Amino acid sequence: MVTQSEENYLKAIYHLGKQGSISVSTNAIAEKMTTKASSVTDMLKKLAEKELVDYKKYQGVSLTKEGKIIAANVVRKHRLWEVFLVEKLNFSWNEVHDIAEQLEHIKSQKLINELDAFLGLPTHDPHGDPIPDREGNLQKSQKIFLSQVNPSVNCSCVGVKDSSDNFLKYLDKNSIAIGTAIQVLTKEAFDESMTIKINNSELTISKEIASNMYVKIN
Amino acid sequence: MVTQSEENYLKAIYHLGKQGSISVSTNAIAEKMTTKASSVTDMLKKLAEKELVDYKKYQGVSLTKEGKIIAANVVRKHRLWEVFLVEKLNFSWNEVHDIAEQLEHIKSQKLINELDAFLGLPTHDPHGDPIPDREGNLQKSQKIFLSQVNPSVNCSCVGVKDSSDNFLKYLDKNSIAIGTAIQVLTKEAFDESMTIKINNSELTISKEIASNMYVKIN
DNA sequence: ATATTTTTTTAGACAAGTCTAAAACATATT
DNA sequence: AATATGTTTTAGACTTGTCTAAAAAAATAT
Numbered sequence: 001m002v003t004q005s006e007e008n009y010l011k012a013i014y015h016l017g018k019q020g021s022i023s024v025s026t027n028a029i030a031e032k033m034t035t036k037a038s039s040v041t042d043m044l045k046k047l048a049e050k051e052l053v054d055y056k057k058y059q060g061v062s063l064t065k066e067g068k069i070i071a072a073n074v075v076r077k078h079r080l081w082e083v084f085l086v087e088k089l090n091f092s093w094n095e096v097h098d099i100a101e102q103l104e105h106i107k108s109q110k111l112i113n114e115l116d117a118f119l120g121l122p123t124h125d126p127h128g129d130p131i132p133d134r135e136g137n138l139q140k141s142q143k144i145f146l147s148q149v150n151p152s153v154n155c156s157c158v159g160v161k162d163s164s165d166n167f168l169k170y171l172d173k174n175s176i177a178i179g180t181a182i183q184v185l186t187k188e189a190f191d192e193s194m195t196i197k198i199n200n201s202e203l204t205i206s207k208e209i210a211s212n213m214y215v216k217i218n
Numbered sequence: 219m220v221t222q223s224e225e226n227y228l229k230a231i232y233h234l235g236k237q238g239s240i241s242v243s244t245n246a247i248a249e250k251m252t253t254k255a256s257s258v259t260d261m262l263k264k265l266a267e268k269e270l271v272d273y274k275k276y277q278g279v280s281l282t283k284e285g286k287i288i289a290a291n292v293v294r295k296h297r298l299w300e301v302f303l304v305e306k307l308n309f310s311w312n313e314v315h316d317i318a319e320q321l322e323h324i325k326s327q328k329l330i331n332e333l334d335a336f337l338g339l340p341t342h343d344p345h346g347d348p349i350p351d352r353e354g355n356l357q358k359s360q361k362i363f364l365s366q367v368n369p370s371v372n373c374s375c376v377g378v379k380d381s382s383d384n385f386l387k388y389l390d391k392n393s394i395a396i397g398t399a400i401q402v403l404t405k406e407a408f409d410e411s412m413t414i415k416i417n418n419s420e421l422t423i424s425k426e427i428a429s430n431m432y433v434k435i436n
Numbered sequence: 437a438t439a440t441t442t443t444t445t446t447a448g449a450c451a452a453g454t455c456t457a458a459a460a461c462a463t464a465t466t
Numbered sequence: 467a468a469t470a471t472g473t474t475t476t477a478g479a480c481t482t483g484t485c486t487a488a489a490a491a492a493a494t495a496t
Contacts, residue, residue, distance in 0.1 A: 026474055039454055041475055089332035099326045108317045114307035257484055259445055
């Protein structure tokens, strides 16, 4: 049995080390989890004992195959629940994280498979991040920042980087949401601002805005 | 903050003592929670400290107003999640309990209110038990056993008492589910068996079956 | 009314997960 | 290479929730 706390450590290692394959430091984990390095060391020993991580003193830590599967499954659950909250229960992007942090620890294989089907087998969560499949494989996300798109290219919004309240309100005001089609019209070399076309209306956006929105080229 | 464990104790007291108003014994709680009486005593002290229960040594325990609200809310969450699992995720009655035991501890007022609305403000869970409202009030359940219904009366199935696999399979086989309309045709005085009408087809059922099904008079 | 049985509480111990403070190790600087 | 700085681990302590074994109180039986 893997405890809730263990799952959280595995998830942190997974996120810090590119799906857990790269070795990450004790301090990095401590910072990510807002805990103390000594607590991390204690936990790493326990996880190594259970063969969920490869750990050598002072050498950093990475996930074993088994650890990677568990971590990917936690991430899968987290992101599926986020989709559920946004699509079915009227939550907005920035409200879902804390609740998904709780829901990701619910243990039931059937539950998560049924939820997946109920949601229509989504491949990305409301922030545009990919949802690991049952085997823990990630669909290679081909999302890029809107700021990287060249004029006259058509793309559609798939997510945001920073989902602060202010930013989401800005998107709302300009009727931009997940799936909204966007065409880049012009790109100003001086300040990297852009004009874009949404639903046949033009909009000028700053570099800050453009580099906070993820899009997919159509 | 109320811990998960505290919530479980409050819930046990709530169920054992008719919504927690009647005083229940240490041993009864221990048995219900499959733990030891000494552990219960420890927890009762803590809950009394937090003014969630009225507790005097050797005198049993009952919920305070505050404790009752918390317990009712846990029960509310448990039963709403059960409805969700059965109605939306294709679970059957007997599969939902363990998962609902986990989900009932998720903390988010908005989540539970939205879920409630999403499910259409249900008043009863898949077992026919009433769902406490936001204030913790129970709708007086007017469910009775099918065995108590008199001939020629129309009613509909609202739940079962014992949800063993065998029993649920029996119901399935005879196309009886929540909401199924049932008319009692005859009642045999000798063995209390009945004939009933479901979807225009007749069925004879034993006393054992009839006294394991809850119905509501139409 | 006293003895016996049952229930409940206390006392002390343990595991999980965390912390602080100090020691050990690794890295960077000169 | 020696020292300074930063990182990681160890040692010991604390909290929560649990347990066992023994003591205390209450209920029951004789």
